[in-house]
Amino acid sequence: MKILVCxxxxxxxxxxxxxxxxxxxxxxxGVQFVINPWDEYALTRAIELKEAKGGxxxxxxxxxxxxxxxxxxxxxxxxxxxIRVNAHPKDAFFVAQxxxxxxxxxxxxxxxxxxxSIDYNGSQVxxxxxxxxxxxxxxxxxxxxxxxxxxxxxEREIEGGKEVVEVQLPFVASAQQPMSEPRxxxxxxxxxxxxxxxxxxxxxxxxxxxxxxxxxxxEKKGGVRMIDAENAGELITLLRxxxxxL
Amino acid sequence: xxxxxLVEGFNGEIKKSSLEAASYxxxxxxxxxxxxxxxxxxxxxxxxxxxxxxxxxxRVLYDNDPRLNNFVTEAYVKVIAKAAAQENSKVIIFSNTNxxxxxxxxLAVRLNGSLATNVTQLPQINGSSFTVTRGVFxxxxxxxxxxxxxxxxxxxxxxxxxxTSQGGTATVEKFSAELTDAxxxxxxxxxxxxxxxxxxxxxxxxxxxxxxRGLKGPENWHLIEELAKELGAATxxxxxVADIGWRPHHEHVGQTGxxxxxxxxxxxxxxxxxxxxxxxxxxxxxxxxxxxxxxxxFKAADYGIVGDALEVVPKxxxxxxxxxx
Ligand SMILES: Cc1cc2nc3c(=O)[nH]c(=O)nc-3n(C[C@H](O)[C@H](O)[C@H](O)COP(=O)(O)OP(=O)(O)OC[C@H]3O[C@@H](n4cnc5c(N)ncnc54)[C@H](O)[C@@H]3O)c2cc1C
Ligand SMILES: Cc1cc2nc3c(=O)[nH]c(=O)nc-3n(C[C@H](O)[C@H](O)[C@H](O)COP(=O)(O)OP(=O)(O)OC[C@H]3O[C@@H](n4cnc5c(N)ncnc54)[C@H](O)[C@@H]3O)c2cc1C
Numbered sequence: 243m244k245i246l247v248c249x250x251x252x253x254x255x256x257x258x259x260x261x262x263x264x265x266x267x268x269x270x271x272g273v274q275f276v277i278n279p280w281d282e283y284a285l286t287r288a289i290e291l292k293e294a295k296g297g298x299x300x301x302x303x304x305x306x307x308x309x310x311x312x313x314x315x316x317x318x319x320x321x322x323x324x325i326r327v328n329a330h331p332k333d334a335f336f337v338a339q340x341x342x343x344x345x346x347x348x349x350x351x352x353x354x355x356x357x358x359s360i361d362y363n364g365s366q367v368x369x370x371x372x373x374x375x376x377x378x379x380x381x382x383x384x385x386x387x388x389x390x391x392x393x394x395x396x397e398r399e400i401e402g403g404k405e406v407v408e409v410q411l412p413f414v415a416s417a418q419q420p421m422s423e424p425r426x427x428x429x430x431x432x433x434x435x436x437x438x439x440x441x442x443x444x445x446x447x448x449x450x451x452x453x454x455x456x457x458x459x460x461e462k463k464g465g466v467r468m469i470d471a472e473n474a475g476e477l478i479t480l481l482r483x484x485x486x487x488l
Numbered sequence: 489x490x491x492x493x494l495v496e497g498f499n500g501e502i503k504k505s506s507l508e509a510a511s512y513x514x515x516x517x518x519x520x521x522x523x524x525x526x527x528x529x530x531x532x533x534x535x536x537x538x539x540x541x542x543x544x545x546x547r548v549l550y551d552n553d554p555r556l557n558n559f560v561t562e563a564y565v566k567v568i569a570k571a572a573a574q575e576n577s578k579v580i581i582f583s584n585t586n587x588x589x590x591x592x593x594x595l596a597v598r599l600n601g602s603l604a605t606n607v608t609q610l611p612q613i614n615g616s617s618f619t620v621t622r623g624v625f626x627x628x629x630x631x632x633x634x635x636x637x638x639x640x641x642x643x644x645x646x647x648x649x650x651x652t653s654q655g656g657t658a659t660v661e662k663f664s665a666e667l668t669d670a671x672x673x674x675x676x677x678x679x680x681x682x683x684x685x686x687x688x689x690x691x692x693x694x695x696x697x698x699x700x701r702g703l704k705g706p707e708n709w710h711l712i713e714e715l716a717k718e719l720g721a722a723t724x725x726x727x728x729v730a731d732i733g734w735r736p737h738h739e740h741v742g743q744t745g746x747x748x749x750x751x752x753x754x755x756x757x758x759x760x761x762x763x764x765x766x767x768x769x770x771x772x773x774x775x776x777x778x779x780x781x782x783x784x785x786f787k788a789a790d791y792g793i794v795g796d797a798l799e800v801v802p803k804x805x806x807x808x809x810x811x812x813x
Binding site: 256335400454456464 | 498503558559561562565585586587589590591592593594596597598601602603604605606619622623624625626627628629630631632633634635636637674675676677678679680681682689691692694695719737738740743744745751752762763766769770772773774775776786787788789790791792793794795796799800803804806807808810811
């Protein structure tokens with residue numbers, strides 16, 4: 243089975259978010275980048291499936307060379323090879339186009355992604371790739387198993403419940419927990435990752451459908467009003483009369 | 489052309505998040521000098537449909553194909569695309585639900601349109617430029633994004649748009665996309681709804697009562713549940729609480745869980761790690777109850793109580809019971 247896992251390269255979850263150049267650009271200064279946490283669920287599940295059934299796991303990133311340490315990390319966790327589409331990803335559609343082109347070329351059985359990229363919070367690349375390739379997209383899934391060589395069974399979240407779906411290969415799915423337990427690379431993984439193939443390819447097309455014009459930050463909170471634990475009940479009165487939320 | 493709004497039903501009623509989308513859609517229509525049409529799918533009562541007039545919707549297209557009562561991505565995309573073609577809609581509005589996200593992206597590609605999800609404000613429209621504001625970096629920032637294609641698809645973040653009520657009645661028209669069995673090939677084998685015990689769905693909730701590791705164990709969760717019941721709230725938890733199995737995973741909020749933006753979020757025995765805040769920081773009012781006065785969550789709070797949850801929460805339940813509702 244050939245599995246393609248798409249990873250985005252995002253600011254560490256603890257990063258302070260700032261903007262430069264008249265609030266037109268994200269300030270990368272001092273920011274640590276990590277594999278998008280949701281994508282780790284997809285990556286580990288892909289590796290588990292490969293371990294159980296045999297096959298190959300390719301990781302794919304659409305991004306510039308500064309994403310390579312995290313691509314190597316994905317190889318250290320257990321992917322077999324990697325592809326980087328050498329481009330500044332302009333928006334979700336641009337990224338989806340690149341992923342679809344790589345997927346078409348590689349003939350993958352399954353394309354796994356994260357539920358959402360935690361930088362631009364779009365939650366849309368998976369659906370776009372599914373549509374571009376004309377194959378089903380199952381989002382967001384928290385369970386993925388093979389029923390037989392051609393069919394996968396997934397559980398996806400809907401508001402207030404879940405759906406169990408069976409789809410024929412190939413398909414796209416996005417992962418959320420508890421699909422798998424993300425792994426930390428071990429020493430052997432880190433050593434072998436250095437020599438695993440990482441292919442750099444040039445982008446197809448240059449089309450974006452949106453233009454980011456500026457950024458802003460939410461207003462700061464006015465400060466916290468403390469209530470004595472002895473009179474905890476007063477909180478409820480304040481929530482009704484002052485905050486007017488009850 | 490009219491602005492098209494997708495509305496989702498739940499137990500025969502229209503979801504609150506869809507009423508927000510309808511309010512958004514009709515305001516956009518007004519700015520563009522046109523009308524707003526809603527497309528309803530699934531089981532919704534007729535009077536609930538007509539009442540969308542209150543949100544400024546003039547017509548409701550209703551596809552009551554029972555096969556659509558379950559969510560099936562391909563079938564939904566087809567119905568919406570057909571309605572958009574019939575109405576010649578250039579602006580399509582969803583709510584940012586799991587359904588909205590799943591169909592919005594496919595629809596954007598099919599209609600060659602621009603898609604913006606997680607949108608928090610009405611658009612700025614200047615001549616041919618159409619710009620929306622959306623939440624990015626997990627609640628830590630907003631971005632202004634211009635939608636440059638002819639067709640614009642917008643998924644509105646929950647609880648960020650006021651529900652308008654202008655008191656009108658919408659006309660309800662039958663609509664059929666004439667779907668075939670092939671459109672339902674990926675229909676779910678099974679749909680399991682959570683037993684909310686008549687309670688409130690977390691993603692739709694206006695009030696959320698959430699517990700962390702400070703609650704000490706699942707045996708103390710009745711406190712969270714009782715307070716939630718008194719306030720008409722949904723319950724939630726921090727990630728470690730779901731990981732150790734005190735609570736189900738679908739209750740876990742935060743960076744790697746679900747994002748909530750209720751009017752009131754009450755955090756009990758939760759330290760306020762940045763990854764937890766990422767899922768709750770757009771809540772309008774935040775209350776923190778923690779025995780440690782140095783807990784980082786207090787920095788993000790509007791109201792705080794330093795104390796032992798096991799002693800404080802019973803007092804809150806008592807006070808909530810005394811409220812006239
Ligand atoms: C203004 C702007 C500036 C940007 N600057 C940078 C930058 O400096 N460096 C950089 O690396 N990226 C940059 N990006 C790209 C960004 O990280 C995302 O890849 C892209 O915007 C898609 O975001 P989304 O939130 O819509 O993705 P979602 O739809 O939320 O992503 C869903 C899933 O798609 C997959 N996916 C998403 N993006 C990629 C990708 N790029 N490669 C492979 N798989 C992916 C992942 O599995 C992810 O979990 C920028 C984007 C914008 C809009
Ligand atoms: C990549 C990544 C993603 C993550 N995603 C998420 C996420 O989505 N959601 C999430 O929640 N976390 C997430 N985390 C974990 C996060 O960093 C914290 O570890 C977690 O939120 C802590 O949960 P907690 O506050 O319940 O527990 P703790 O940090 O153990 O805090 C317990 C709190 O309870 C207080 N307390 C103890 N006893 C009492 C008492 N009797 N009465 C009142 N207060 C009491 C303590 O003072 C303390 O502040 C993520 C971490 C990483 C690295």
